Amino acid sequence: MAQTTTAPAEVDERRPPTELFRHLRSGPTGLRSRDAARRLTVYGPNELSRRHTRHWPRQLLAQFTQPLAVLLMIAAVLAWAGHSPALAAAVVAVILLNAAFAFVQEQQAERAVEALAAFLPLSARVLRDGVLVEAPARDLVPGDVIEIAEGDRVCADARLIDGSVAVDLSALNGESVPAVRAADTALVPGPLLEARELVFSGTSCTAGQARAVVTHTGMHTEIGRIAALSQRGRAEMSPLERQVRRATWIIAAVAVTAGAAFLPIGVLAGLGWAAAISFAIGLIVANVPEGLLPTITLALAAGVRELARAGAVVKRLSAVETLGSTTVICTDKTGTLTENRMRVTRLWLTGGERDATTVRDDGPARALALAAATCTTAHPSGDGAPADSGDPTELALIHLAAAIGVPVRATARDAARTGLYAFDPRTKRMSTVTGGRLHTKGAPESVLPLCTRVHDGSGRPVGLTDTVRAEVLAAEDRYAHAGLRVLAVAERVAGADLLAAGRETAETGLTLLGLVAMVDPPREAVPAAVADAHRAGITVHVITGDYGATAATIAAEVGIGDGQQRVVTGAELDAMGDAELDHLLEEGREIVFARSSPEGKLRVCEALRSHGHIVAMTGDGVNDAPALRRADIGVAMGRSGTDVAREAATMVLTDDNFATIVRAVEAGRRVFDNVRKFVLYIFAHAVPEVVPFLIFAWSGGAVPLPLTVLQILAIDLGTETLPALALGRERAEPGLMSRPPRSPKAGVIDRRLLWRAWGLLGLTSAVLVTAGFFWSLWRAGWQPGVTLPAADYARATTMTFAGIVACQIGTAFASRTDHAALRTIGVFSNRLLLGGIAFELVFAAALIYLPPLQAVFGTAALSGAALAFLAPFPVLVWGVDELYRARVRRRGTGIRPEEAPSCESATS
Incomplete structure (x- = not known):
């Protein structure tokens, strides 16, 4: 009959070894190879697994269910139904572009569990069939007996059955000082990580040697439990993601409402269904800021690059x-x-305390430092090791000796050493023997009872009195209360044979040299x-x-x-x-x-x-x-x-560098302000794009359509994008880091932003653009209800297109500050914006004056008089907003972004 085993999660690893062996059906000689192979089938490999995986096709398809994407799809279908395949193709291209940007943004790899797996060593020394062999770590099973020595990384949760070790648990509990683990310690109730008889997967052995029986493997280990915790829940949307999503729903509601309201108006006004459909498409496209999500993505990417350069x-x-x-x-x-490294700060000697950072020509202090550094096994970088290796406490002692002027070379120290009594977790001390001299270091309560003499103020050994013992204990308490770790250092000079006769014989009659206090400094x-x-x-x-x-x-x-x-x-x-x-x-x-x-x-x-x-x-x-x-x-x-x-x-x-976090916070605040700036810039153009369609509908077609849908797309994806991105790199306004954190409820889009975008900048631009359109019609001799020649109509729509571009320039400068005057940050300080405006002008000129593009976008060349008419537009738009901000500053009622009402309250 096959022998059954207990599931690893049910093992009580804190029971005595004899009971634990009986429970695991194992023994001090480990498992047989056949039994281990069978258990591997039952328990699975000793590795960490993932709870769920990400499905990129589903993520990609999700991009096409966003509100703006759905609206644009409706527009594309309407365009196809209205026999406008070129327009339908253009809208589909916009949908694909937005989806691609959003999809790439969400492709953050979640490799935390795979990184956890890197904490498991590739192999372990395990007893199989009574023989110690090297086996792959993934093949360990509960009941295996493994050997752990200095320098090893523990590969499974286990209970020590022989020996003692010092283990670096900092990866699990955050402590910088190695913890003592021994096989014969008494059971003390408390947290599992503090159990003195247990070792855990993913930790490192810094001293000693021991054998242990494996109790848990894979996801049943402590590191596996943490892996499971790290998979709990899913990544949530950031405040910006939530606010942008909320804004898209608002925009979608506005577009749907506008389309539903004005489509029947156009039909009742005498427009044909084809014209009414074209009108509805134009209204939807004008209300949807196609470049919003890609612009936010690219602006945030610029912030990421800037932070990377800052660390x-x-x-x-x-x-x-x-x-x-x-x-x-x-x-x-x-x-x-x-x-995350120990540093000696204080020395206690019979003659008084010393500052370890300033002491130099002090004989007793030098003797104390030399003895402490000699009683080590660590190797600092450049001394037989490419990097610091060993106990951080010992490395601190070696660095102390070098700083005082009595350097100890690790290679020479090891060559001269004739004996070593390794650190014993039970006695909390270690000793080294070099010829006829023994050096001991350890916890004061362990070393002091072994001392019979002490160095006096001049470095001569004298009898250790009760008064001096009391001073030592008082100094230890004082250092410990200050958060310092304290070591006592002693020595003994005797015959080499006596010092090699065993620990109990050698570590007696010691002479106390002093105390060393160290700290992991800020x-x-x-x-x-x-x-x-x-x-x-x-x-x-x-x-x-x-x-x-x-x-x-x-x-x-x-x-x-x-x-x-x-x-x-x-x-x-x-x-x-x-x-x-x-x-x-x-x-x-x-x-x-x-x-x-x-x-x-x-x-x-x-x-x-x-x-x-x-x-x-x-x-x-x-x-x-x-x-x-x-x-x-x-x-x-x-x-x-x-x-x-x-x-x-x-x-x-x-x-x-902790300071990098604060720099990142400052960058984050500036990015949020800049997101508001280019949202303001993008939203402000919705009004002059929508107004022409309203004029067309309200006039029942008597006024020709002032702007074509393809011209709107040219504005939203062509002339608008680079200046918006440049606003995302704007310098911070004064006092950015002196204001309190923005309320989590404060939105990117608030009442004040909407007022500036639609009621101030948008309305001003709409008035100017409409004036330019009717001025062009007047010059062509147009009368209401009269059909214009194709060339005159093309010049009129081009005038509207160029007017919006001109107003964009003024809006860009107005958007650079939310409250302060433009001069406080420099009118021409944003060179990227100047470059974006230059590109905008070149792009618009290409659409207006190049014949191939004229045929696609329905534009025509503008005369010098028309350009002169458009020239004041940027200054007028910027000037209106500058006067508004100046008035707000004079009244002292400026609303900072973090104080603004949320988007929900703005629309309530």
């Missing part, structure tokens, strides 16, 4: 705007606020960046897996919390109900969430978002992936961050 790689275009809406930054500590640019964030009205919370005292100290140093930080531990957070957490966050204080779990980070993120905040979540570890994905903006560190965090995040900081 921030944004993977989703709309995230640029979301950054500008950020109200809260939830930042990790290790590697984000700090440098990044140099972080305090200024935090101050800038506060000035911009952004709240900064710290969410870290590190200890509360350490995190609070770092937060205070960089200016988070203004010295009044509240520390909430992971256990306290877990015990809080949702209402209590909501109340805590609503107080407005900056909080340090310490010892946080991935679920805790998610809870805080979701609570903040439920309050209407736009949350930017920073992180660099595997444990940060779910929260990075859930946040409005996930910000990962590019250098020190894991592949998991980089793939789950929306933005990656290539320079690991």
Whole structure:
């Protein structure tokens, strides 16, 4: 009868090894190869899987169900029914262009789970048939016994059965100091990641050697659980995406209403059905800003390129705007606020404390640093290693010795070493033997009891009194309270045989040299960046897996919390109900969430978002992936961050500089303002494009149609596009980062924008364009109801087309500022806009004066008198808006974009 096995998710890995072996039907010698192969079939490979996949055909088809696309499809069908195949083809081309831009924008690859898989090593040392062999990591199964040694990456969740190791858990819990794991530790209740007998997939062994029995593989591991969390939910639309979608529905409603209302009017006015259909198509096309979505996409892409040059790689275009809406930054500590490397800051010696950054010609301090650096196994870069390798604490000791002037070369240290007592997680110390001298370093409570003497102020060994012991313990408490990690360093001079006789014999009768206190220091640019964030009205919370005292100290140093930080531990957070957490966050204080779990980070993120905040979540570890994905903006560190965090995040900081986040927020605010500017610019042209059709309908056809549909398309996709893109690169107005974050409810389109676009710039342009059209008719001798010769009619419609182009130039300059005078940013400072206007004029001239294009677009050459008539149009349009903004400034009633009512309230 086949032997059954227990599903890995049901294994209680914290039970004693004998019970665990019995439960897993395994033993200290591991599994037989045939049993392992059978279990691999049952449990599946030791790798991470995806919950769902993306289907690009469905995404592509979705682009054709957008409101604007549906409207244009209706227009194309009407054009085909009205026997206008060229017009139908032109509208279909517009639909395809918009769909292509939108589809490319949404093709962000979601490779977070694949990056998580990179944390699993390719192979592992496993006992099979009682023999230690190398096996592919994907073939491990529950019940396998694996060997873990210094430098190995753990490839499955396992319970230690022999030996002890120090494990770097920073990718899972955010702590920069390696954690001690041993096989014979007593069972202590608490979080799973803190269990002293367990090791986890994706972590690294920094010291020691042990054997462990595999308890969970693949998606049942802790890293697999995080992978499942990172897949929870789908990416949501950014504020800009929601607002643009809302705006498209408004535009669609306006176009449908206009078409439904005026089509019967045209028929009743005596127009034929063909003319009425042409009229309806023109009305729909005039109301639909065909270039809006592509222009927004390209403008955001320009923002992405600019941020990339500044050190921030944004993977989703709309995230640029979301950054500008950020109200809260939830930042990790290790590697984000700090440098993710230990640095010695204080030394304690019998004669007093020393500042490790300034001490040089001090004999006792040099002896302390030399001994500490000698008692290491790490290799700094350039000393037998291409990059720093080893325990960050030991690297800090080696750098300290070099800075004081007693450098220790790793290669020479290893060659001279005659003995090594590796770091023992139980005793919390390690020792090295070089000839007749033993050096020991470790936790003060472990080293101090072994000491009988201490170096005095001159470096001579004297008896260790109770008074000095009390001073050592007081210094340790003082450093620990300040968030520093403390090591005691001692030595012993004796015969080589005695020092090699075993640990218990060698590590006695030590002479205490002093204490070394170190910290993972804040990044140099972080305090200024935090101050800038506060000035911009952004709240900064710290969410870290590190200890509360350490995190609070770092937060205070960089200016988070203004010295009044509240520390909430992971256990306290877990015990809080949702209402209590909501109340805590609503107080407005900056909080340090310490010892946080991935679920805790998610809870805080979701609570903040439920309050209407736009949350930017920073992180660099595997444990940060779910929260990075859930946040409005996930910000990962590019250098020190894991592949998991980089793939789950929306933005990656290539320079690991917290200040880059603030620069990105500023860029996001400017992008939002610029989106408003070119939306204003595009919307303003709807009025002069619609008015000619209204004149045509209201006159019952007595007034010829002032503009053709193809001319409208030439305006919307030809003359309009480049100036709109140039407005997307406009410089920021004064005081951009001194105003509070924009309300998440504030829309791109608000009442003031619509008034400026339709009631001021649009109406002014419509009056001027209509005047130019009737002036051209008057010169041709036209009378109502009289059919014009084809040449005269072409010149009249061309006058309308050219008038709209001329008004576009004035609108472009008027749109450059929302509140300030144009002179504050420089009339000619936007060279891209000047280039866009130049292209606009050349393009319009080509349509007007080149015979092949005249035949397609129904245009005719304009005379010098006509051009003179059009020349004042730009100045008049810009001047009207400049006077309006000046009046608003004088009254002091200007509405900033972040204060404007939402698009919904604007249309209510």
